[in-house]
Amino acid sequence: MKNVAGTIQDVSSAVVAVIKGLVVAFIFVGILYDLPAGVDPIGGIKNLVSAFLDGGLGGLLALLVFASFIK
Numbered sequence: 001m002k003n004v005a006g007t008i009q010d011v012s013s014a015v016v017a018v019i020k021g022l023v024v025a026f027i028f029v030g031i032l033y034d035l036p037a038g039v040d041p042i043g044g045i046k047n048l049v050s051a052f053l054d055g056g057l058g059g060l061l062a063l064l065v066f067a068s069f070i071k
Contacts, residue, residue, distance in 0.1 A: 030041040
């Protein structure tokens, strides 16, 4: 059973690493090149951060919980 759990953890960490790499690559592409209208990765990140910041204390707590999952 430990082997199955370890395998699932390895696969999920690999998938998360690939997704993180794609997000970083997409942001750099958005900075370097003009993207079509409606595709704005930097604006999406700004909107996400402002959603947490505009939420007051609840938004701050949600951001802390979200950041704790990133470990």
